Amino acid sequence: MTAVEERFGPYGGRYVPESLIAALDELTAAWEAAREDPEFVARLELLRRDFIGRPTPLYLAERLSARVGGRVYLKREDLAHTGAHKINNAIGQTLLAQRMGKRRIIAETGAGQHGVATATACALLGLECVVYMGTEDIRRQAPNVERMRLLGAEVAPVEAGARTLKEAVSAAIRDWVAEVETTHYVIGSAVGPAPFPALVRDLQRVIGEEARAQALDAEGALPTRVIACVGGGSNAIGIFHPFLDDAEVGLVGVEAAGEGLDTGRHGASLQGGVTGVLHGSLSSVIADEEGQIQEAHSVSAGLDYPGVGPEHAHLRDSGRARYVAVTDGQALAAFRELARLEGIIPALESSHAIAWLLAEGGSAEGFDVVCLSGRGDKDMAEVGALDGD
Amino acid sequence: MATEAATGVERIAAAFELARGEGRAALMPYMMAGFPDRATSLAVAEAYAESGADLVELGVPFSDPLADGPTIHAAATAALEAGATLATALEACRSISARVPVVLMVYANMILAHGGAEEFAAILAASGAAGAIVPDLPLGENEELAAALAAAGLALVPLVAPTTTPARRKAICEPAEGFIYLVSTTGTTGERAAVPAGLAELAAATRADAGSTPVAVGFGISTPGQAAEVGRIADGVIVGSRLVRAAGEAGSPQAAADAVGEFLSETRVGLAR
Numbered sequence: 001m002t003a004v005e006e007r008f009g010p011y012g013g014r015y016v017p018e019s020l021i022a023a024l025d026e027l028t029a030a031w032e033a034a035r036e037d038p039e040f041v042a043r044l045e046l047l048r049r050d051f052i053g054r055p056t057p058l059y060l061a062e063r064l065s066a067r068v069g070g071r072v073y074l075k076r077e078d079l080a081h082t083g084a085h086k087i088n089n090a091i092g093q094t095l096l097a098q099r100m101g102k103r104r105i106i107a108e109t110g111a112g113q114h115g116v117a118t119a120t121a122c123a124l125l126g127l128e129c130v131v132y133m134g135t136e137d138i139r140r141q142a143p144n145v146e147r148m149r150l151l152g153a154e155v156a157p158v159e160a161g162a163r164t165l166k167e168a169v170s171a172a173i174r175d176w177v178a179e180v181e182t183t184h185y186v187i188g189s190a191v192g193p194a195p196f197p198a199l200v201r202d203l204q205r206v207i208g209e210e211a212r213a214q215a216l217d218a219e220g221a222l223p224t225r226v227i228a229c230v231g232g233g234s235n236a237i238g239i240f241h242p243f244l245d246d247a248e249v250g251l252v253g254v255e256a257a258g259e260g261l262d263t264g265r266h267g268a269s270l271q272g273g274v275t276g277v278l279h280g281s282l283s284s285v286i287a288d289e290e291g292q293i294q295e296a297h298s299v300s301a302g303l304d305y306p307g308v309g310p311e312h313a314h315l316r317d318s319g320r321a322r323y324v325a326v327t328d329g330q331a332l333a334a335f336r337e338l339a340r341l342e343g344i345i346p347a348l349e350s351s352h353a354i355a356w357l358l359a360e361g362g363s364a365e366g367f368d369v370v371c372l373s374g375r376g377d378k379d380m381a382e383v384g385a386l387d388g389d
Numbered sequence: 390m391a392t393e394a395a396t397g398v399e400r401i402a403a404a405f406e407l408a409r410g411e412g413r414a415a416l417m418p419y420m421m422a423g424f425p426d427r428a429t430s431l432a433v434a435e436a437y438a439e440s441g442a443d444l445v446e447l448g449v450p451f452s453d454p455l456a457d458g459p460t461i462h463a464a465a466t467a468a469l470e471a472g473a474t475l476a477t478a479l480e481a482c483r484s485i486s487a488r489v490p491v492v493l494m495v496y497a498n499m500i501l502a503h504g505g506a507e508e509f510a511a512i513l514a515a516s517g518a519a520g521a522i523v524p525d526l527p528l529g530e531n532e533e534l535a536a537a538l539a540a541a542g543l544a545l546v547p548l549v550a551p552t553t554t555p556a557r558r559k560a561i562c563e564p565a566e567g568f569i570y571l572v573s574t575t576g577t578t579g580e581r582a583a584v585p586a587g588l589a590e591l592a593a594a595t596r597a598d599a600g601s602t603p604v605a606v607g608f609g610i611s612t613p614g615q616a617a618e619v620g621r622i623a624d625g626v627i628v629g630s631r632l633v634r635a636a637g638e639a640g641s642p643q644a645a646a647d648a649v650g651e652f653l654s655e656t657r658v659g660l661a662r
Contacts, residue, residue: 016525277497
């Protein structure tokens with residue numbers, strides 16, 4: 001049995017109240033056992049195929065390719081059930097929670113995609129579901145709040161701080177500290193205390209495994225570059241990971257530059273952050289000189305987070321992956337451009353990856369794969385409001 | 390009264406010893422530095438030192454305090470909005486540390502931001518603190534800081550929770566300096582209606598593991614009666630959110646000092662019985 005990683009270089013670890021340690025130990029042991037249990041793996045495979053709709057296509061975007069001057073394939077996570085890659089993690093973790101005998105599931109959500117995915121998985125498995133959400137996000141994302149309630153989840157409003165994702169994660173962790181014996185916390189990204197970063201990565205790895213096989217099938221070769229947006233970084237680590245040993249494949253993570261990296265109003269934890277502890281792990285965080293965590297800023301709620309998964313911090317330091325950033329304005333332009341070029345409305349998060357490719361140009365040799373992590377229907381109101389400004 | 394030469398660890402031990410000599414548990418009130426403002430928090434510190442606190446737990450405001458419930462989280466947010474920094478906490482520490490041992494409650498990211506373990510130990514020593522409680526540095530993550538504090542004669546006070554396994558509890562207690570902070574209940578800080586069932590057994594088991602190191606119980610103790618109840622089964626009693634609330638509601642530094650002083654005096658009488 002392979003051990004679940006606790007650290008990635010110096011990053012990761014378990015910087016949490018003592019009350020949670022036993023639960024993290026239990027979760028680690030449960031995942032180490034489940035991922036090698038043929039019955040569990042078969043059940044997950046079946047749900048991935050028949051419920052999520054995997055494998056998602058690897059789509060040759062011809063008009064986008066012509067626009068950037070190089071062949072570009074889109075990994076269509078926007079076609080997964082509920083409209084984003086988040087469901088891969090939510091189904092896997094709730095299945096694991098059920099195997100562990102936990103009947104109550106909690107989650108946090110920013111834009112609502114992870115909340116909807118978790119509420120969906122809980123409906124499927126008949127588990128109680130509470131989703132913590134900042135009241136500012138509840139206001140901005142009303143349709144997703146309605147979806148969660150329709151699916152039978154309780155949406156718990158969080159009033160602290162800026163009333164957004166960071167505080168929702170903190171509220172979920174506090175709930176877990178208090179209710180740890182009956183409850184499993186389905187964290188939404190590859191962040192948090194060990195084993196969460198490895199657990200979420202393992203569950204999102206399916207994106208990269210499929211993409212790698214599909215690329216070999218379509219082109220008889222591996223891509224020149226794999227490009228994905230990075231907030232907490234779960235879609236990026238999922239698509240990067242199966243390519244880590246393919247040294248010739250470039251890995252590019254695109255962070256949110258918000259109003260600009262030099263303005264201080266951004267969500268680029270890897271490029272504009274410092275080594276620090278947030279939500280249970282050591283990684284790169286956006287903090288002031290006193291160590292107070294700062295609010296992130298991005299037009300995309302999913303990238304609006306002042307931390308990032310510890311494995312990304314390690315890949316940055318080792319140089320295996322390269323991290324870049326695009327602004328809100330670039331992402332919004334890419335959102336529109338992909339809609340008109342390909343008939344695909346991308347999530348504002350995924351629009352960051354497209355925007356970098358539009359600015360950088362395609363690969364002269366070989367081809368690129370972009371993770372289209374989610375669809376953009378959820379962002380229509382936000383984009384419409386910005387257009388009205 | 391501690392002498393100049395005594396280390397932080399020795400001063401903590403002396404404080405528990407003094408209480409034990411009087412046949413009671415040590416009383417350790419918590420306060421949030423800079424809450425609701427600098428002047429009030431300095432007045433609260435003064436009241437603690439003069440109203441029977443055997444030790445003082447001094448919270449350093451942090452943006453994301455995972456172990457704290459709504460009262461202390463809100464107090465931290467308010468203190469930060471009022472401009473509080475680590476320096477605000479160190480000022481409060483210096484103002485009373487010659488009279489009563491002060492243990493800072495601080496989150497890990499602030500230690501990293503202030504130069505890491507060794508530099509932070511030097512900062513604490515220079516401010517007269519006796520030790521630190523870092524609720525997000527459990528066993529497995531705290532070794533570097535424990536060594537740096539020990540080298541400066543200061544205690545890194547570890548936490549034990551109801552969910553801590555017996556083997557792990559032993560591993561936490563064995564190297565501990567100062568005292569063991571026993572979390573009374575699974576959950577975050579905050580006032581609760583009653584002392585949790587099973588606490589007596591948990592406290593007894595922890596004291597057995599702790600040997601000569603005192604065990605203080607905190608989280609959820611909000612009345613003099615609860616403090617007296619806990620005082621019968623532990624070496625120390627920590628009162629937090631109840632006092633933070635009183636300081637926040639008082640309206641002026643003097644009123645805050647009066648309110649917390651009155652609560653402490655009453656609690657101290659209850660402990661002595």
